[in-house]
Amino acid sequence: MTVRNRDDRARDPERAGRCVTDHCVTCSDEGIPMRVVSEEREGIATCEDQAGGRQHVQVDLVGPVRKGETLLVHAGTALLRLDVEGPP
Amino acid sequence: MKFVDEFRDPELGKHLSSEIRDIVEPGRRYKIMEVCGGHTHTIYKYGVDDLLPTNVELVHGPGCPVCVIPMGRVDDGIAVARQPGVIFTCFGDMMRVPGGDGTLLEAKAAGADVRMVYSPLDALRIARENPDRDVVFFAIGFETTAPSTALTVRRAVQERVPNFFCFCNHVTIVPPLRALLESPDLRLDGFIGPGHVSTVVGARPFEFIPADYGKPVVVSGFEPLDLLQSIYMVLRQLAEGRTEVENQYKRVVPYEGNPRALTVMADVFELRPHFEWRGLGFISHSGLKLSEKYAAIDAELRYEVPGVRVADPKACQCGEVLKGVIKPWECKVFGTACTPERPIGTCMVSSEGACAAYYNYGRFARDRAVV
Numbered sequence: 001m002t003v004r005n006r007d008d009r010a011r012d013p014e015r016a017g018r019c020v021t022d023h024c025v026t027c028s029d030e031g032i033p034m035r036v037v038s039e040e041r042e043g044i045a046t047c048e049d050q051a052g053g054r055q056h057v058q059v060d061l062v063g064p065v066r067k068g069e070t071l072l073v074h075a076g077t078a079l080l081r082l083d084v085e086g087p088p
Numbered sequence: 089m090k091f092v093d094e095f096r097d098p099e100l101g102k103h104l105s106s107e108i109r110d111i112v113e114p115g116r117r118y119k120i121m122e123v124c125g126g127h128t129h130t131i132y133k134y135g136v137d138d139l140l141p142t143n144v145e146l147v148h149g150p151g152c153p154v155c156v157i158p159m160g161r162v163d164d165g166i167a168v169a170r171q172p173g174v175i176f177t178c179f180g181d182m183m184r185v186p187g188g189d190g191t192l193l194e195a196k197a198a199g200a201d202v203r204m205v206y207s208p209l210d211a212l213r214i215a216r217e218n219p220d221r222d223v224v225f226f227a228i229g230f231e232t233t234a235p236s237t238a239l240t241v242r243r244a245v246q247e248r249v250p251n252f253f254c255f256c257n258h259v260t261i262v263p264p265l266r267a268l269l270e271s272p273d274l275r276l277d278g279f280i281g282p283g284h285v286s287t288v289v290g291a292r293p294f295e296f297i298p299a300d301y302g303k304p305v306v307v308s309g310f311e312p313l314d315l316l317q318s319i320y321m322v323l324r325q326l327a328e329g330r331t332e333v334e335n336q337y338k339r340v341v342p343y344e345g346n347p348r349a350l351t352v353m354a355d356v357f358e359l360r361p362h363f364e365w366r367g368l369g370f371i372s373h374s375g376l377k378l379s380e381k382y383a384a385i386d387a388e389l390r391y392e393v394p395g396v397r398v399a400d401p402k403a404c405q406c407g408e409v410l411k412g413v414i415k416p417w418e419c420k421v422f423g424t425a426c427t428p429e430r431p432i433g434t435c436m437v438s439s440e441g442a443c444a445a446y447y448n449y450g451r452f453a454r455d456r457a458v459v
Contacts (some may be wrong), residue, residue: 031232031284043243044209056209058239061348072287072340075179075229076207077236079287079346 031074033082036065047073095311096134104316105139111323118144119275120322121412123265124282125152125440126310132445134312140319147274147412148445150264150368151282153229154181154438155410158364159398161257162187165226168255168391169200175218176202177211178226181438184431188398192226208240208254215244215252224253224387231288234258234376235349238356241382255387256377258357261285262293263374264365269301273413278322280315281307283337288353290345291335298331309337356382364397366434367407406433409442416443423447 034047034057045065047057058077059065071078112118122128128148131137137146150156162185169176169192176192183193183204196202201221205211208225215223227237237258244252261282268274281294286307294305304325308318318336325331335341356379363375378386400406404426405419416422416435426432428444435441439448 031287043239055206058209058236058243060239061235061346061352063348072284074284075233075236076209077239079232079235079284079349080340080342082340 031072031079033070034073034078036067036069036071039067040065045078047071047078095309095313097313100313101139101316104313104320108139108144108316108320108323109141111320111327112141112144113327114143116143118277118323118326119147119412120144120278120280120319121147121149121268121276122280122308122315123149123151123261124280124285125155125438125442126283127280127308127315128152128442128445129440130310130312130315132449135449136312136315136319139316144319144323146319147276148409148416148442149268149279149412150365150410151230151261151285152435152438152440152442153233153259154185155406155434155441156259156264156365156368157182157185157228157257157434158366159187159400160364160394160396162192163189163398164388164393164395165255166190166192166195166200167393168224168387169195169202171222171391173221174201174391175214175221175223176200176226177205177214177223178202179206179228180204181440182226182228185434185437186431188396208237209243212240212244212247212249212252215249216247219251222251222253222390224255224391226255226257228257228259230259230261230282230285231349231353232282232284234353234357235288235346238349238352241356241378241385242352244385245382253385253387253390254378254382256357258376259363259365260359260374260376261289262296263371264368265294265297267365267368267371267374268411269297269303271411274411276303276412277326278304279306280318280322281305281333283307283309283314283341286335286337286341286345288346288349291333291341291343292345294333298333302331304331305333307333307335307337307341309340355379365410366400367410401432404433406435406443409433409435416446419443 037048038046043060062078062081070082211225291307297305306318306321357376358379359373360375362370403421408414431437435443
């Protein structure tokens with residue numbers, strides 16, 4: 001799976017409205033793998049992408065998650081739990 | 089990088105390319121549509137089409153959610169954003185999509201409070217932080233994005249956030265595919281099915297394509313080798329006289345999709361009788377709106393929106409591009425009046441759009457394009 005992480009430039013207000021990364025991770029059809037870094041609380045867990053960017057993610061669709069698990073995340077919601085043994 | 093390098097291995101790519109050359113009939117022309125904008129992006133970023141025989145043509149489908157939003161809906165969003173006290177939130181690409189009345193970014197410059205968010209959850213957070221303001225989330229996307237909106241809408245109700253509203257423009261993938269298959273000016277031999285839409289809906293909804301239209305479908309991942317393998321699988325079905333739905337992306341896509349996501353969507357959304365698609369016109373039962381149960385947070389009910397259909401600019405040929413009738417570079421304004429910096433058409437706005445993908449990666453295969 002292509003990992004297209006947003007970076008700090010994406011948060012730069014001067015560039016508002018432009019997805020400066022390779023790819024728009026939110027409005028595209030494509031999810032990104034993120035690792036769970038905090039305990040789930042009320043259906044939300046903090047997850048980290050491969051560039052270290054953190055985000056609150058709704059995990060209701062994949063059930064209880066544990067720290068260290070990898071999820072396929074799209075628009076702030078985990079769509080599925082990725083198999084740690086196999087590539088996403 | 090693990091999970092990436094193995095799907096970009098040049099040697100494996102050459103091997104797949106060779107297998108594709110071996111399986112095609114020399115005198116036959118093949119047109120395969122990649123439905124998803126993410127696939128279009130990968131194809132032009134990595135030059136996947138350069139690895140194909142000249143008689144295999146990839147046609148770019150309508151699977152970029154930004155590209156299919158009609159200008160009238162953008163104007164509706166701008167009208168809501170201009171309401172006093174409203175904080176209007178949307179994804180980044182959406183801010184630059186031109187409507188008949190400018191863009192959301194221009195509305196922001198003129199004083200509207202328009203903010204970019206990465207998820208509907210961000211919009212809900214803004215609503216919590218601004219209890220005296222209405223916060224409207226401009227929801228777009230296919231079934232990949234719709235569950236995120238649905239969960240957030242439910243969360244807003246459960247957490248009693250009364251100032252969160254949703255302007256729903258979600259669409260579904262099957263009706264436009266059926267419309268394309270019914271289109272008289274498009275002859276397709278097979279489809280590369282959308283990978284992450286299918287994580288939600290599964291591969292089963294695409295069974296009508298082989299059953300009703302006799303065309304193969306292969307649900308594909310997003311790496312270059314995924315796409316090469318999926319193209320090979322489509323061509324192999326054609327060579328063997330089979331037409332069925334195959335799942336190349338089994339490592340991610342369950343054939344039945346995500347039942348929890350489908351349940352949440354069924355609760356929060358209902359189908360509109362019809363919805364306008366840029367370039368494709370009105371398609372029955374192709375758009376989603378909030379269900380009666382969530383009518384209290386439906387921005388279309390809270391605010392008066394113009395609801396006027398706006399014709400695309402005459403110079404813009406996004407419609408033909410979205411239907412695969414012309415290649416992006418054949419549009420009259422491609423790369424001249426219409427660029428990613430100053431887009432006229434939606435296909436140039438989103439990085440998922442076919443025009444932006446062509447423009448950004450400089451792939452002008454004029455000598456081999458067949459229209």
